[in-house]
Every structure is written in C-alpha cells, then in structure tokens.
Amino acid sequence: MGLNPALRIPNAALSRREMLTRSGVGMGLLGLTQLMGNAGLLAADELNPLAPKKPHFAAKAKRVIHIFANGGPSQVDTFDPKPALDKYAGKSLPATNLRTERRTGAAFPSPFKFKKYGKSGLEVSELFAHTAQHADDICVIRSMHADVPNHEPSFLLMNCGEPRQIRPSMGSWVTYGLGTENQNLPGFVAMCPGGYPLQENQNWQSGFLPGVFQGTYVDSRHTDVEKLVEFVKNKAVAKADQRKQLDLLAKLNRMHQGARPNDPQLEARIQSFELASRMQVEASDAFDITKESKQTLEAYGNSEQARSLLMARRLIERGVRFVQVSHGPVQPWDSHDDLEKEHRRLAGQVDRAIAALIADLKRLGLFEETLILWGGEFGRTPVVELPTPGSNAGKINGRDHNHWGFSVWLAGGGVKGGQAVGATDEFGFKAVEKPVHVHDLHATMLHLLGFDHEKFTYRYAGRDFRLTDVHGKVVKDVLA
DSSP, X not given: OOOOGGGOOOSSOOOHHHHHHHHHHHHHHHHHHHHHXXXXXXXXXXXXXXXXXXXXXOOSOOEEEEEEOTTOOOGGGTXXXXXXXXXXXXXXXXXXXXXXXXXXXXXXXXXXXXXXXXXXXXXXXXXXXXXXXXXXXXEEEEEEEOSOSOHHHHHHHHHHSOSSSOXXXXXXXXXXXXXXSOTTSOSEEEEOTXXXXXXXXXXXXXXXXXXXXXXXXXXXXXXXXXXXXXXXSOSSSOHHHHHHXXXXXXXXXXXXXXXXXXXXXXXXXXXXXHHHHHHHHHHHHHTOGGGXXXXXXXXXXXXXXXXXXXXXXXXXXXXXXXXXXXXXXXOTTOOSSXXXXXXXXXXXXXXXXXXXXXXXXXXXXXXXXEEEEEEOSSEEEEEEEOOOTTTSTTOSSOEEEXXXXXXXXEEETTBXXXXXXXXXXXXXXXXXXXXXXXXXXXXXXXXXXXXXXXXXXXXXXXXXXXXXXXXXXXOGGGBO
C-alpha cells in the first residue's frame, strides 16, 4: 500500500507539533471519509469547507431568513389573541401570576384589535395587518417556551441552542451542514441596523466550529455600500496590481502549505484572502438595493428594517445560505412601558417589509425553498408590569418578560401555512397545549432543511455536539 501523502516527510525538518498534526490528520481523514460520506457532509478531499453539500435527506428548504424581533414582542398583542383579558381588565387574574423578572399586577388587555385573515381564518393583530395578507402561508407556533425571563441567556438559547456556554449559532450550523451556493459571498450574514444586538457577535458565533462558518456582520443602517461592507474596495491599488499581489501571496502560501498538507487552518486562511478579493465585485452588487425597481422599493418601504429585508432577499437570491436580520441595537422590542406606542412604532417599521419579502420570494420562485422565521427570544406578560426603579419610569402601561409562553411563526420551505400550532392558557401566560421548547423549534427547522438533528453533530473535546444539545423533537404539525 502506498504511503499516505499526509505522512510524507519533506526535506525540511519537522517540529514535534507538525509531526503529530500530520500523523493525526493523515490517519484521521481515512476514517473521516467513511464517517461523513453517508451524511453528505465535508469529505476528506474537499478543501473548501463552504462548498455546497447535501443534507441527510431531500428537503424543500435550502436557505433561511431569520427575522429576529430582539427584545421580546408581546404574543397577546401580535399573534395570540386573548379576549379573556378584557373581562379581567385592571383586575387580578383568577390564578396567581407566574414568576417573571419583575413584579407584575392586574390583567392588561391588548390595545390592538385582532382580525381573521385568509381562507384559514388565522387571527392576527392589526400591528401586522400587511404580514397577515399572507396568513395562509404562515404557521404560528403559539406555545413556545424558553428557560428563563432574562435577555442574555434567552438570546443565546434562541440563536445558539445554549443559554450559557459558547456554542455555534444556528447560521453556523446550517452553513457547516449545507455549505453555500455562492463562493463569492459569505455563507452566513447577520444584519442589525445601528449596531449590535444584545450579546453582540455571540448571536452569530461559530463556537467550536471552524471560523469560516461564523456570521459576517453588516450594519444595515448604511445606504453606502462601502460603509455597509468595510474595505470592500481597495482605493490604494488598481485591480490588476492587486491581482498580482494576491497571486504572489497565493504562491507563497501554497509553498508554505506544501510542507504542511491537510492543515485546515492554513487552508481556511488562504481561502479567506481569495473570498475577500471576490467579494469586492459581488458584495457591492448584492447590497446595492438602488438596482431594484421603483415598485419594489416602494413595496418594502424606506425604514432600516425594510432595507435590511430587501438586502436579505438579494443575498439569498445570490446563494447565501443563512441571513439573520435583527430589528435594531440591543433589544428594541423590550416594551416595559408605553407598550402601545412602542409596539405600534416597531411593527410599523417592519410589517410592510415582511409582506413585501414574502411576495417578492414568491415572484422569484424562491419562497418554497426559503425558510422564514419571525420571533423574539421570549414573549411578554399578559399582566401589567408594576413600577420598578430604573426600568419603566414609574409607568404602568407595559409588560414584563415572559418565557413561559410566547409566539413565533414560520413560513416558506416545507411549512404548512394557514394554521396556529399549540396554545397558551386563556390569558396567554403559559404554554399549555402542545408546548414547543426552543430546542424543538431548532429540531424542526433542521428537519425542514433535511437534517436529522440527533445525527447532525460535530465532535469537540471528546463529545459529539449538536444544535439541540441532548433535547428537541420535531414539531410534525408544522410540516407540510
């Protein structure tokens, strides 16, 4: 049997670390090919970790847009009507209020009207009247629940499947499993106009996965492409001269790599320079929404969220695998006071654009292959939050955090629209019918993308990790 190329020793002397790395990688790749061949994941001879890959089984969904309503929108004011709150307006609920982050009091009826939409008759608040025009395409999960009523761990649980430890984000897992369809753009883009959401880049971290799977952050408040993607254009060197520099750098890197075959970190570094070069042309085009028709621009609107969602559509249209669009810096949906005013303002910034996004995806033939998720990290209490120093300015017109029961919705690839799955109690406090944990949501999303979440793993520190940890079940009612 011939000697494995990974074990050949060049004339140059090897360090102890290099020898161990080569030996381990060389023999390990033999087993890796067998282990990962059936899963359709990264094979030993694939040098590009972002090359398109097949999932465990055929699936309709091929890409994801996560519209993250960071801060926690109120379920009883958006997608989970609770008329019983009107009966108890200003009074204590028959049952003791569940424990939340701050003190709460009497029932707080929704100031917004609900209406039935579409052939399905799905009830949606007036806040999302435009989105509701696509009610028959939307599956609302009204029985979501998380672990704690605090933003930081709940952000990480929703985005990474783990509230405390450093773990790869959803987008990182998806790009690890599927790669990306456009090698000239990042496989995973995270947008948030005006700055970072709470927990900052942990929301799109790659964790223990290779760094190439981490999300690329874009501040989508900017309208200038060069501000959207910093240093996307080299103003100091002509393109032809830059190409010569990159070719020389690539030659030197390959010579260096010749003595270090099968070093994934070195290969990733080499590829990063080439990707940056290719992005100079393609990124400028992908993020330039001025190329859209006047009719399309008017359909989305002119808010920062509208521009973000239009850019998201342009990115997935060009083969980007996962796009997350956060509403704004920190946690804008966190309405501890002035809820009626704030929720109306926030919904007004994004409702029209969501409707335009769905219509646009349908027009382009992308809707059935694109999985859309809307929702926050948790919901809000159906009872009013009592004055707390430093939190609600002494006002009694907002809602506290509520992880016991809240709503998200899914649409697009493989989702059965026109329905509500599960239910909270009659007041909207706690999930009581077909409760769905965040791990279950992740398991369902992975299933829609073609993965068995229990087999979709990555070995790290001697353990096989997965997005759903050791939990999760697929919510079959969501599936078309």
